[in-house]
Amino acid sequence: LDKAPSTMLDCESDLTHHYDHPCLSSWEAQTTTSRGIVLLRIDSLKNDAPGFAAALVPMLQHGVTDLLRLRASKPRQMTLDQAPVTLFLKTILWIHLNCTTIDPTLGKEIARHGSHVQLVKLIRQDPSVLVLDEAEQDSIMELQEVSCRIAALGVFPEPWNPFTIEDLRHRLPLVFHAKPILSDFIGVKAGESVHVSVTNESRELAPQTVLIHQITDRQSAQEDVGF
Structure with missing residues (x-):
């Protein structure tokens, strides 16, 4: 692939032969923080995606x-530990793990889209009975370890039942744009004119975006999930 995909879903094409997708490196970076994951979720639903x-x-x-x-x-033309698909899977699984750990809302969306079906296939592999050398067994076990860590974070296996696009949009965090009030205006009465000098400090007071997760669990008489 010599150019970035035009949309996120373009990354799915030709997976049998190519595993070096431009989107993976950006996903790896974005899925290390809660804010990055939220922005990724918002971006992934733009333009009816x-x-x-x-x-x-x-x-x-x-x-x-x-x-x-x-x-x-x-x-086999190559051993499993050296195969590009193995590194590709490790990357995908770590992205999945980060999403599920940092943002359980997205983790559930991924699970209900069918990821647990694939994790079960990996977990059920028994390297000890397969004709593999030690390095290959270690590679399989590493994939299984990450899969099991994902499985331990919630209901497993989650049944295949994808959310609709409308549901996904409703599950997005609330977005607020906050603009700080300059200290020069504090205590100034209406109608009074004040000269405000632009300092380095005021330049840093740029508008900020505040993201607030919505409650996705149902409230019961036994548990208060907030509002």
Whole structure:
């Protein structure tokens, strides 16, 4: 791939032969912080796009399918630990883990889009009974470890039941744009004119975007989930 995809979902194309997708590096960076994940969720629903889970899960599915196909092929052209699909899957799984750990709302969306079906396939592999060398077994076990960490963070396996695009939009955080009040105006009465000098400090008081997660759990008589 010699250019960035025009949309997020363009990254799904031709997964059988290409694993070096331009979107992966940006996803890795964005999914390390709560704010980055929220902005990614918002961006993934622009222009009627179906959301981040719809982009990530097909990649995971193709990666798992290709890995299992490579493992079963005889003779193999390369070992599993050196295969590009293995590194590709590690990246996808770590993105999945970060999303589920930092933003459980997105984690549930990914799970309900079918990611747990693929995780089960990886977890059920038994490296000890497969004809693999030690390095290959370690690679499989590393993928299984990350898969199990994802599974331990909530209901597993989550049944396949994707959210609608409308539901995904309703689950987005509330966005507020806050603009600070300059200290020069504090205590000034209406009608009075004040000369405000632009200092380095006031230049730094740029408008900020505040993101507030919405409650997605249902409230019961036993548990107050907020409002």
